[in-house]
Amino acid sequence: MNIRPLAKQDLPHIYQQKNSRSVMALWFEEPFNSLDELTILYDRHVLDQSERRFVIEDDNQFVGVVELIDINTIHRHCEIQIIIDTKFQGQGLAQKGLRAGIEYAFSVLNLHKIYLYVDVENPAAIHIYQKFGFQEEGRLKKHYFAEGRYHDSLMMGLFANEFYQEK
Template identity: 65%
Template sequence: MRIRPLEKTDLSYIYDQENSRKIMALWFEEAYTSFDELQTLYDKHVLDQTERRFVVEEDSQFIGVVELMEIDSLHRNTEIQIIINSNYQGHGYAQEAMKAGLDYAFNVLNMHKVYLYVDVDNSPAIHIYKKIGFIEEGRLRKHFFAEGHYHDSLIMGIFKEEYSK
């Protein structure tokens, strides 16, 4: 498994993910993006230095996406997000991809802290994040709206020195 920068040729895979209500609900985002809109967003964000998007792949097969968002070079922190295609879940790709994203954040971007938001009911993801070393920092009550109702979210974080252990 490896990560590589998201390319315009990957947009068809992203289109499939972004048009799944179930997948986008995990990111607390609205589903159903047109392909034209997706291309426009790609063009708009490709040079944005506050974001990095990576494709997770195995043997040139698209597995998912890891994103570093809200990269703050002054305070040296960033949010990490991940989606693994449902066909590849349960095979350890999420943990490997998160570690690759963290390696990039800490060792290339020199971040001090990486944080994430996760639905309190997403126990498989929480388990993976804790296994990697993320610590629960708080609970945001009814913070995100998805699938017709509000969800509580955990905010979890990890510092470079905690990850390096």
Template identity: 70%
Template sequence: MRLRPLEKSDLPYIYQQENSRKVMALWFEEPYTSFDELQILYDRHVLDQTERRFVIEDHDDFIGVVELMYIDNLHRNAEIQIIINSEYQGQGYAQASILKGLDYAFKVLNMHKVYLYVDVSNAAAIHIYRKVGFVEEGHLRQHFFAEGAYHDSLVMGILATEFKHQS
């Protein structure tokens, strides 16, 4: 398994993810993106230094995406996001991908802290995040709207000094 930069040729896979209600509910976002809009967004953001988007790939299979977003070079922090395609969930890809994303954030981008938001009801994700070293930093009440309801979210973070993964 490896992470590689998102390429324009990956957009059909991203299109499938971004139009899945189940997938986008995990990111607290609306499942609505046209392919044309996705191409425009790609072109607009490909040179954006406040984000890095990676494809999770295993033997040329598109497993999912890891994103470092809102990269702040002054405060040295970034948000991490991950989506694993449903057919690959439960196979260890999420944990391995998060570790690779953190490794990149801390060792390449020199981030001090990486944080994320996760639905309080997403026990599987919370378990993985805790396992790799994230700690709960806060509980946001009814902070995100998805699937017709407001959801509580945990804010979790990990500091560079807490990150133990060796590449």
């Protein structure tokens, strides 16, 4: 398993992932309407220094993405997101991709903290995040609307010194 920067040729894979209502509900987002829309967003954000998007590959196959967004170089924090294609779930690739994203944020970008939002009804993801040392920082009640209803979300955070202490 390795990660590499997202490239334009990866967009059909992203489009397929992001057009799954069940997958996007976990990210509290609407599916994209078209590949053209996704291409426009890619072109608009490719040079944005407040974001880093990586493809997770295994045996040269597209497995998913890990994203660092809202990178703040003054306060040295960012949000992390990860999506693993359903056919690759349950193989430990989410943990490997998450670890790679965390290590990039802390060791390359020199960030102090990484945070994320997760649906309180997603215990599998919460368990993975806790294994890496993410701790609950708060509960946001009815914060996201997905799949026809409002969802509570946990905000979880991880500090660089705590991540490296656990190794």
